[in-house]
Amino acid sequence: MALAAAAAVLAALGGALWLAASRFVGLRAQRLHGSRDPSHMHGKTVLITGANSGLGRATAAELLRLGARVIMGCRDRARAEEAARQLRRELLGTGAAEPDARGVGELVVRELDLASLRSVRAFCHELLQEEPRLDVLINNAGIFQCPYMKTEDGFEMQFGVNHLGHFLLTNLLLGLLKSSAPSRIVVVSSKLYKYGDINFDDLNSEQSYNKSFCYSRSKLANILFTRELAHRLEGTNVTVNVLHPGIVRTNLGRYIHIPLLAKPLFNLVSWAFFKTPLEGAQTSIYLASSPEVEGVSGKYFGDCKEEELLPKAMDESVARKLWDISEVMVGILK
Ligand SMILES: NC(=O)C1=CN([C@@H]2O[C@H](COP(=O)(O)OP(=O)(O)OC[C@H]3O[C@@H](n4cnc5c(N)ncnc54)[C@H](OP(=O)(O)O)[C@@H]3O)[C@@H](O)[C@H]2O)C=CC1
Numbered sequence: 001m002a003l004a005a006a007a008a009v010l011a012a013l014g015g016a017l018w019l020a021a022s023r024f025v026g027l028r029a030q031r032l033h034g035s036r037d038p039s040h041m042h043g044k045t046v047l048i049t050g051a052n053s054g055l056g057r058a059t060a061a062e063l064l065r066l067g068a069r070v071i072m073g074c075r076d077r078a079r080a081e082e083a084a085r086q087l088r089r090e091l092l093g094t095g096a097a098e099p100d101a102r103g104v105g106e107l108v109v110r111e112l113d114l115a116s117l118r119s120v121r122a123f124c125h126e127l128l129q130e131e132p133r134l135d136v137l138i139n140n141a142g143i144f145q146c147p148y149m150k151t152e153d154g155f156e157m158q159f160g161v162n163h164l165g166h167f168l169l170t171n172l173l174l175g176l177l178k179s180s181a182p183s184r185i186v187v188v189s190s191k192l193y194k195y196g197d198i199n200f201d202d203l204n205s206e207q208s209y210n211k212s213f214c215y216s217r218s219k220l221a222n223i224l225f226t227r228e229l230a231h232r233l234e235g236t237n238v239t240v241n242v243l244h245p246g247i248v249r250t251n252l253g254r255y256i257h258i259p260l261l262a263k264p265l266f267n268l269v270s271w272a273f274f275k276t277p278l279e280g281a282q283t284s285i286y287l288a289s290s291p292e293v294e295g296v297s298g299k300y301f302g303d304c305k306e307e308e309l310l311p312k313a314m315d316e317s318v319a320r321k322l323w324d325i326s327e328v329m330v331g332i333l334k
Pocket residue numbers: 049050051052053054055056073074075076079112113114115116140141142143144161188189190191244245246247248249250251252253
């Protein structure tokens with residue numbers, strides 16, 4: 001028994017070391033899609049939710065490098081300002097807020113708590129007053145397998161933040177996206193959608209709560225939302241696509257409990273096996289900026305390529321019903 005455990009640990013360590021070594025000698029296939037044209041996104045305004053951490057932060061850095069005006073929609077102003085300072089320092093070598101002569105764009109921090117419909121409405125109200133255009137909306141923020149919690153409005157947290165908060169946000173910004181067309185909406189989902197179902201009888205998980213199921217359900221909702229919205233946006237020149245980023249080393253696993261002694265091993269394994277945030281952000285960056293996907297809408301992507309969906313993610317009647325119920329839940333329709 002002890003021998004088997006030791007062998008398993010050694011195998012994991014060996015695998016991790018092999019992968020780590022392969023990173024250095026470039027054996028691992030990495031297809032980074034950042035445009036070489038440094039002013040490719042110049043003049044474009046991009047809103048990224050959850051841009052202070054992980055994939056959102058890496059996406060912001062790259063679009064900023066390509067010249068975009070990047071609005072970071074974040075729930076914690078202090079964390080967001082700190083991330084913005086670091087990004088400016090990395091890209092400009094200075095903490096200054098203004099764009100510079102090298103064509104790097106501009107970063108703006110705005111408060112947005114997707115667990116509060118009041119906050120989403122206030123954020124949109126301000127944005128619509130102050131921003132003349134919005135070229136790209138990236139629904140990126142997310143929460144993963146938290147204990148049972150409710151949003152300010154009484155929704156189960158993962159469904160509330162990952163789906164409903166973004167649902168209201170997108171709906172309130174559609175007018176501006178349409179008037180800025182051609183424009184794009186990018187939705188960050190997950191392959192784990194496969195393990196979810198839209199159980200309309202208990203969307204608040206009051207009868208039972210399973211944190212993995214609720215995460216998967218929220219990510220399935222992201223895909224159904226994208227497909228229904230793509231239908232509704234036909235002929236507007238606003239596209240919407242959804243993606244899974246792969247498994248990425250970010251703060252998303254904050255609610256996963258790892259015993260203190262096992263942490264170094266998990267860190268090593270995640271360092272060797274998981275994508276870096278920049279690798280994981282490639283499909284978001286691609287969908288937000290590549291001319292290759294101009295006019296493409298309602299599709300699901302991974303590693304910058306279109307992928308097939310399970311039938312449950314393509315069920316049009318479930319997508320329509322989810323849309324109608326979400327409208328009522330967020331108070332767009334009474
Ligand atoms: N990492 C991975 O392996 C995978 C990630 N994804 C998806 O990628 C997306 C980005 O996650 P990732 O970068 O990994 O994780 P991080 O935890 O690093 O980033 C998540 C971001 O979402 C923000 N956020 C959480 N709750 C709220 C809220 N109520 N209002 C506003 N912002 C909020 C966080 O803010 P704060 O820092 O203040 O907590 C943070 O900025 C998520 O949608 C996730 O589901 C999908 C598949 C795999």
